[in-house]
Amino acid sequence: MRFPRRRALRPGLRTRLIAAFLLVAAISAVTTAALTYQSARSAILKQAQDQAIEQFREQIGTEYFALPTSTAALQNACRTLARAGKPHPWFVFAEYGTLRASSTNRPTSTVITDELRRRTHANAHGSFQRVIQDGTPYLTIGMPVMFDSFTDQRSGVYLYAVMDLTTEGVTIQAMVTAAKNGALPALAIAVVPALLAARSVLRPVRDLRRAASSMGKGRLDTRIEVKGSDELADLAWTFNESAEELERSVEELQKAEARARRFASDVSHELRTPLAGMLAVTEVLDEDADGLDPDTARAVRLISAETGKLATLVEDLMEISRFDAKAAELNADEVDVGETIRKTLQRRHWQDRVITQLPDGVRAMIDPRRFDIVVANLVGNALRHGSEPVTVRLRPGAGDGPLVVEVADRGPGIDAAVLPHIFDRFFKADAARTRSAGSGLGLAITLENVRLHGGTVRAANGPEGGAVFTVELPAGVLGDAPVEAAR
Amino acid sequence: MPRVLLIEDDPSVREGVELGLRRRGHEVLAAGTGEAGLASLKSFHPDLVLLDLMLPGMNGVQVCRKVRETSQLPIIMLTARGDDFDVVIGLEAGADDYIVKPARTEVIEARIRAVLRRLADPVTRSGPEFHGELALDRAGLTAARNGERLALAPSELKLLLHLAASPEQVFSRQQLLESVWEHSYHGDARLVDACVRRLRQKLGDTAGPDGAPRYIQTVRGFGYRFGPL
Numbered sequence: 001m002r003f004p005r006r007r008a009l010r011p012g013l014r015t016r017l018i019a020a021f022l023l024v025a026a027i028s029a030v031t032t033a034a035l036t037y038q039s040a041r042s043a044i045l046k047q048a049q050d051q052a053i054e055q056f057r058e059q060i061g062t063e064y065f066a067l068p069t070s071t072a073a074l075q076n077a078c079r080t081l082a083r084a085g086k087p088h089p090w091f092v093f094a095e096y097g098t099l100r101a102s103s104t105n106r107p108t109s110t111v112i113t114d115e116l117r118r119r120t121h122a123n124a125h126g127s128f129q130r131v132i133q134d135g136t137p138y139l140t141i142g143m144p145v146m147f148d149s150f151t152d153q154r155s156g157v158y159l160y161a162v163m164d165l166t167t168e169g170v171t172i173q174a175m176v177t178a179a180k181n182g183a184l185p186a187l188a189i190a191v192v193p194a195l196l197a198a199r200s201v202l203r204p205v206r207d208l209r210r211a212a213s214s215m216g217k218g219r220l221d222t223r224i225e226v227k228g229s230d231e232l233a234d235l236a237w238t239f240n241e242s243a244e245e246l247e248r249s250v251e252e253l254q255k256a257e258a259r260a261r262r263f264a265s266d267v268s269h270e271l272r273t274p275l276a277g278m279l280a281v282t283e284v285l286d287e288d289a290d291g292l293d294p295d296t297a298r299a300v301r302l303i304s305a306e307t308g309k310l311a312t313l314v315e316d317l318m319e320i321s322r323f324d325a326k327a328a329e330l331n332a333d334e335v336d337v338g339e340t341i342r343k344t345l346q347r348r349h350w351q352d353r354v355i356t357q358l359p360d361g362v363r364a365m366i367d368p369r370r371f372d373i374v375v376a377n378l379v380g381n382a383l384r385h386g387s388e389p390v391t392v393r394l395r396p397g398a399g400d401g402p403l404v405v406e407v408a409d410r411g412p413g414i415d416a417a418v419l420p421h422i423f424d425r426f427f428k429a430d431a432a433r434t435r436s437a438g439s440g441l442g443l444a445i446t447l448e449n450v451r452l453h454g455g456t457v458r459a460a461n462g463p464e465g466g467a468v469f470t471v472e473l474p475a476g477v478l479g480d481a482p483v484e485a486a487r
Numbered sequence: 488m489p490r491v492l493l494i495e496d497d498p499s500v501r502e503g504v505e506l507g508l509r510r511r512g513h514e515v516l517a518a519g520t521g522e523a524g525l526a527s528l529k530s531f532h533p534d535l536v537l538l539d540l541m542l543p544g545m546n547g548v549q550v551c552r553k554v555r556e557t558s559q560l561p562i563i564m565l566t567a568r569g570d571d572f573d574v575v576i577g578l579e580a581g582a583d584d585y586i587v588k589p590a591r592t593e594v595i596e597a598r599i600r601a602v603l604r605r606l607a608d609p610v611t612r613s614g615p616e617f618h619g620e621l622a623l624d625r626a627g628l629t630a631a632r633n634g635e636r637l638a639l640a641p642s643e644l645k646l647l648l649h650l651a652a653s654p655e656q657v658f659s660r661q662q663l664l665e666s667v668w669e670h671s672y673h674g675d676a677r678l679v680d681a682c683v684r685r686l687r688q689k690l691g692d693t694a695g696p697d698g699a700p701r702y703i704q705t706v707r708g709f710g711y712r713f714g715p716l
Contacts, residue, residue: 276499276500279503279590280504280507280590282591284506284507334709339661340661344673347672368672
């Protein structure tokens with residue numbers, strides 16, 4: 001029995017293993033990269049802003065503000081502070097009441113939010129905020145100016161620094177690119193262990209498949225090398241155990257069958273010798289029966305007739321035994337098939353009871369003796385169980401096709417329930433009829449003889465009623481036979 | 488009626504066949520072993536030997552060879568089907584024909600007649616005919632090569648005469664079985680092959696240009712023919 005292959009529907013184990021490997025590798029690479037990016041980014045930004053805040057506070061501490069002040073003075077202070085912005089340049093904005101001043105051309109910055117202002121006003125130690133405007137990241141720091149560093153007395157001047165974080169952004173972007181560039185080769189490299197792992201898993205699987213298929217082909221001594229001690233090794237071990245068990249049972253069955261066949265063969269052999277003596281004298285019985293008293297004559301004739309049947313039966317049993325023992329030989333010869341069939345019919349004086357369609361010049365390599373048995377059994381069967389006219393048709397194979405011999409009768413045909421068993425040994429189509437003229441082995445022997453030729457024989461019912469037996473034989477002829485002579 | 492020497496070890500077969508043949512008028516001497524059979528050859532002077540292949544002591548093939556050493560007496564082997572290998576060896580040893588046991592007396596007798604009849608074939612031509620180095624005398628039933636008489640068994644002589652009667656005509660093995668052995672068309676073609684091999688050996692028929700036989704030529708796929716020389 002064969003199941004449809006699933007290979008077409010689902011990707012193979014190898015593909016799935018590699019895909020899983022790559023998925024795992026990708027997830028770890030992306031996660032690692034993401035986490036690294038996250039912490040590196042905040043570290044970079046934090047360092048930048050801490051440094052900036054610290055510096056800003058220090059710078060403000062050194063700056064002196066005379067109060068009340070003017071816009072010009074504030075602007076001056078802003079410029080001084082802006083110049084001190086190193087390594088990051090920053091812009092400084094100052095607010096005092098309604099006064100606005102800056103180190104730039106514009107008095108206020110759009111980057112400084114009200115939120116920062118509120119927090120700067122509330123927190124004496126200053127606040128910061130990161131703002132992204134037009135795609136550029138900015139760090140904004142707000143710091144209240146105190147009268148002195150010991151009291152928390154606010155002077156009312158609030159200074160804001162705006163710093164461009166593009167440099168940090170570039171650094172971070174470079175990290176992302178590096179992570180991206182690193183991940184792809186990492187994935188590519190991950191394919192190698194994936195392939196290796198797939199191989200290490202797939203090799204035992206492949207061995208197993210090969211072994212199973214080899215067992216299926218009848219090589220029951222197939223074993224798998226057990227390597228390691230993993231689950232696959234366990235599987236291989238179990239396979240070997242089962243194979244051994246199977247081999248043992250099959251061997252026992254074969255032995256039992258061989259014994260049975262040998263017995264049948266031996267029995268036939270042993271029967272043959274006494275039969276040879278008996279058969280040689282049946283004619284003596286037949287000839288002298290007329291001179292005996294009626295009862296003795298009937299008994300003598302019965303013995304004579306049954307001896308003949310027994311001899312046929314024993315011969316058929318011997319023949320079947322030889323097929324079973326594979327001792328049957330094919331003595332093939334290239335012959336004219338139509339002529340061979342005609343001779344078979346003539347020899348049994350059937351030529352008047354059988355319609356033949358036998359084209360001339362159909363040549364094939366067949367064993368004439370065995371082919372005679374095939375035709376004689378089929379025609380004899382048709383004459384006995386079917387009704388006349390019996391037709392024998394020979395069709396040469398088209399091209400390299402098989403040649404076909406068809407034996408059809410006009411009888412009642414074969415019961416559909418019987419058809420599958422018609423070639424069985426001692427099978428009787430009619431259970432009530434326990435004995436017929438044949439041995440009950442005729443069709444079984446026919447089948448074996450056809451098989452020995454590498455052909456097939458089948459039984460069916462014809463469209464117009466009656467049984468039709470069809471024999472197909474490979475039409476092998478000698479390749480170098482002269483073509484003109486074959487015509 | 489022909490005198491038949493029957494060599495058969497099984498008592499029931501021996502008795503059955505002896506009885507059957509005697510009823511049909513044959514003079515039969517039955518022997519239980521090959522040795523006994525060979526010993527009675529000189530005193531009994533049989534026309535034909537019916538020889539069982541499976542014999543205790545000296546087997547049928549050995550008996551056959553022993554007989555062929557001194558005479559071309561017709562020999563028919565009694566075999567059981569399935570002893571195929573022995574049949575071939577028996578034929579190589581020089582047997583003319585074989586019968587598969589068990590067989591009815593009428594079958595055995597028909598075979599005996601066929602083997603003996605070929606020696607009494609009606610003769611249409613007189614005087615020897617010559618084919619290369621061969622001289623065949625159909626009336627005297629002899630064959631000679633370079634003037635030296637050949638010792639041919641009945642089946643060999645009959646086959647040679649049959650083929651030589653129609654030089655260059657191809658006969659299928661089935662046809663030869665029918666006409667030379669009077670077997671059915673479906674008989675055992677190995678009879679023909681074995682006989683051809685024996686005949687070629689006795690004719691020294693390997694003298695062709697390429698070592699191929701000159702007199703009895705094989706036509707692959709079809710059979711045999713005599714010549715062309």
